Structures are given as structure tokens and as C-alpha cells.
Amino acid sequence: MxxxxxxxxxxxxxxxxxxxxxxxxxxxxxxxxxxxxxxxxxxxxxxxxxxxxxxxxxxxxxxxxxxxxxxxxxxxxxxxxxxxxxxxxxxxxxxxxxxxxxxxxxxxxxxxxxxxxxxxxxxxxxxxxxxxxVGSGVFSSAASMDKHYTKSLMAHAGIPTCPWELVTETKWTADRAEAESRVAGLGLPVFVKPARAGSSMGVSRVTSAEGLEAALLEAFVHDTKVIVEPQVVGREVECAVLGSIHDSQLRTSHPGEIAVTGDHAFYDFNAKYLDLADAEVTCPARVDEATTARIQELAAQVFRLFDCTGLARVDTFVTDTGEVLINELNTLPGFTPTSAYPFMWANSGLDYSELISELIGIALVDHARTS
CATH class of the missing domain: 3.40.50.20 (Rossmann fold)
Incomplete structure (x- = not known):
């Protein structure tokens, strides 16, 4: 060069x-x-x-x-x-x-x-x-990558999230009955997720007690730590956050709602990346103004709680009663032109190329501020 x-x-x-x-x-x-x-x-x-x-x-x-x-x-x-x-x-x-x-x-x-x-x-x-x-630092990245610690920190900070149980490969091998008992307390159906994987890799929906072992073994292929969550009856709504850890104001996008059709029991890998016709993201999400404001408020709070900078996508559930529960925080969310994060920004007035330029600019300014 x-x-x-x-x-x-x-x-x-x-x-x-x-x-x-x-x-x-x-x-x-x-x-x-x-x-x-x-x-x-x-x-x-x-x-x-x-x-x-x-x-x-x-x-x-x-x-x-x-x-x-x-x-x-x-x-x-x-x-x-x-x-x-x-x-x-x-x-x-x-x-x-x-x-x-x-x-x-x-x-x-x-x-x-x-x-x-x-x-x-x-x-x-x-x-x-x-x-x-571009993106968040060591702590933010590590803490948000581990779904168990993400939920633990949010619960400690009073940010609403759905309940969960942690099952490690070691504990499952040593005392299967104890793990089964804790998971049974969540009811059915449940979702079994590797604690430190993404793109729905290794995620299973379990509808019977007999299906738990197979789901855990599949998840253990991807991680030795697994979380089990009850299925939340509600709508999946995401919010994109953009800004610097050094700035007093953050930008939050219009929330986007995910609806999955076809043969997908949930928003799995194929629905996200291969069977695009079976997954629709509607932005702005069809929720009222108060719910929109609550989603954006919580998304910004989670961004701050984890000392994020640059970008993050905050995934929520909106229940039938209007309660907003935080599901996950993604500090490096999917970023293909069809992914939810850039799609939400495009529908909020910031196109793909401009978004990328803003993220690079934030990274350069953040570095200059700390040098």
C-alpha cells in the first residue's frame, strides 16, 4: 500500500x-x-x-x-x-x-x-x-458472550429478564437427577442453549422431560455450560443501540419484531440465514408508544450496564400484559445487509454504508480519547 x-x-x-x-x-x-x-x-x-x-x-x-x-x-x-x-x-x-x-x-x-x-x-x-x-472491549464482550453471566448481571441490576437454570457438563455427569429437578421447576416447554454460542447454534426447544438429555448433549457439543429457560409467551422484539461509552447520549433504533413461519419452532439458524422467507422482521415493531419507549430505555440501560461502546443489539420479549423482558445482549450482532441490526437502523434513517462509517468513526474517536 x-x-x-x-x-x-x-x-x-x-x-x-x-x-x-x-x-x-x-x-x-x-x-x-x-x-x-x-x-x-x-x-x-x-x-x-x-x-x-x-x-x-x-x-x-x-x-x-x-x-x-x-x-x-x-x-x-x-x-x-x-x-x-x-x-x-x-x-x-x-x-x-x-x-x-x-x-x-x-x-x-x-x-x-x-x-x-x-x-x-x-x-x-x-x-x-x-x-x-470497532465494538466493545474485553469485559463487555466476555460478560455478554456468556448468557449465564449476562442474566446474572442484569438480575443484580434490577433489569427484568426471564428465569433460567445453569447446567454444566460436569454437573450433568455428576448428578443428573439434581439438574433434572431444577429444570423441571421451569415447566415445559423450555429452551436449551449453549451459554457461549450464537446464531442459535446448538439451541433446542424441549417439550417433554424425555427430550431434555438429547437437547443438553447437543448443546454440550458447542459449550460445556448450558442455560435452560422456560418458553416466554410473547413477541420477540429487538432494539439496536449505537454510541460511545464516552458520550452522555446513546442512539436507539426503532425496535424490530421477529415473526417466524414455516417449519421453524423458533428463530433458528436456518430461519436467520438460509430460509429468509420464513423469518420476517417488521420495523418499526407494531407496539404502542409506551412499549417502544420502554424497550429503548432498557436497551440503553443494558448497553450502559455492560460498558458497551460502538454497537449492540438488545433482544427482548414483550409479553401479552405489556411487560418487557431482556433476553440477550449481542455486542457483535449479525451484520449482513439483511441482518436485524442494520435493518433496524435502515428503517430508522441510517443506511448500511453510513452505519459502517459511523462505527469506524466511533472506534477512532474512542481510541483517541483513551490514548
């Missing part, structure tokens, strides 16, 4: 070691295409399923295809990130082992979902190297 080009260098990271690898690849293709090329240079860095960083030139070809989901494949080259706080250059090692410099990154834009992407581990690398990055 020429030294005369003074546009900030944005390194977009995608792929990674989690079960959401392919979702991340598709997300990156949408974001890279929409980044303002007049304002920024872009370096597309894919991370393989074993953690190797490499430049991905064919990112435009990454799209959802059930028969051939996109993947970052190790091609023998590698990008080596610095860990010093001296503004060192990224290094590139080609297939013959020859090293060259790629330049210093001005801001990372991580688009990795799940473990080793939105759980604070990658954010720690950015902070070690004193490099600006």
Missing part, C-alpha cells in the same frame, strides 16, 4: 475458530463492499478454523449456500499481527516464507461471531497492541 495514501487502514477480520465461521464470512463480504473506499483503505483478513490469519482476495464470492458454505482455507500464507503498542506494521509471510510489511492498522473491524471473536479474546489483542477497534 503506497505511503502517499493517507486514508486510514481498516483491517476487516472474519471467519475464525467458532461454529459461526461461515456466518462471519458472509457478514464480512457485505461490510467490505459497503465501506466508503474514498475515506478508508480496506484490508480483508480471514481467519481459518485453526486460527491462521491470511489475506482473502476473493471475499466477494462469500455468500450463503447450504451445499457449500464459505470458509477461509489455509493457503500457506499468513498475516502476523503485532502485539506491541508502538504502531508496528502487520507482517505478511508468503507461501515461500518471505516476509513483507503490510502497513500499520488504524482500526480493526472484527466481524467474528462466537468464541475467539466476540468473547473478549480478540479484543484483548487489540488492546495489547493499542489499536483502535
Amino acid at each position: 503506497p505511503d502517499t495514501d493517507h486514508r486510514p487502514l481498516v483491517a476487516v477480520l472474519f471467519g475464525g475458530r467458532s461454529s459461526e465461521h461461515s456466518v462471519s464470512c458472509v457478514t464480512a463480504a457485505g461490510v467490505i463492499k459497503a465501506i466508503d473506499s474514498e475515506a478508508y483503505r480496506v484490508l480483508p483478513i480471514g481467519i481459518t478454523k485453526t486460527g491462521v490469519w491470511r489475506i482473502v482476495e476473493d471475499w466477494e464470492a462469500m455468500r450463503f449456500d447450504p451445499a457449500n458454505m464459505p470458509e477461509v482455507i489455509d493457503d500457506g500464507t499468513e498475516v502476523i499481527p503485532p502485539i506491541s503498542a508502538q504502531g508496528s506494521s502487520l507482517l505478511h509471510r508468503d507461501a515461500e516464507g518471505v516476509l513483507s510489511e503490510l502497513g500499520s492498522v488504524d482500526v480493526y473491524f472484527p466481524l467474528l461471531h462466537g468464541r475467539f471473536g466476540e468473547d473478549g479474546t480478540l479484543q484483548g489483542l487489540f488492546e495489547l497492541s493499542d489499536t483502535a477497534f
